[in-house]
Amino acid sequence: MAAPGAGDPLDAKSGKGPLAQRIDPTREKLTPAQLQFMRQVQLAQWQKMLPQRRTRNIVTGLGIGALVLAIYGYTFYSVSQERFLDELEDEAKAARARAQERASGH
Numbered sequence: 001m002a003a004p005g006a007g008d009p010l011d012a013k014s015g016k017g018p019l020a021q022r023i024d025p026t027r028e029k030l031t032p033a034q035l036q037f038m039r040q041v042q043l044a045q046w047q048k049m050l051p052q053r054r055t056r057n058i059v060t061g062l063g064i065g066a067l068v069l070a071i072y073g074y075t076f077y078s079v080s081q082e083r084f085l086d087e088l089e090d091e092a093k094a095a096r097a098r099a100q101e102r103a104s105g106h
Helices: 032-081 084-105
Strands: none
């Protein structure tokens, strides 16, 4: 009888297939064919996840861009609403004019 997980299609108790073993290619001696197969599997997994990752990256980029534009727009809006500097400048002009009137009036 074969060892559990050594090619059994399904585990009778859980109904799940066997899990792949993690190996360290630097410690274990693998043939070039095994290394090539590992690369092919990694490439297939990467290509399978690429559309999901690309969509997620696009959505994240658009979200960050929208946030930056909102902050930029709000900054311009709030600066254009600031009238207190104009009011201070008008008050300073009026104070100078009063000071000149007093100086010329005496």
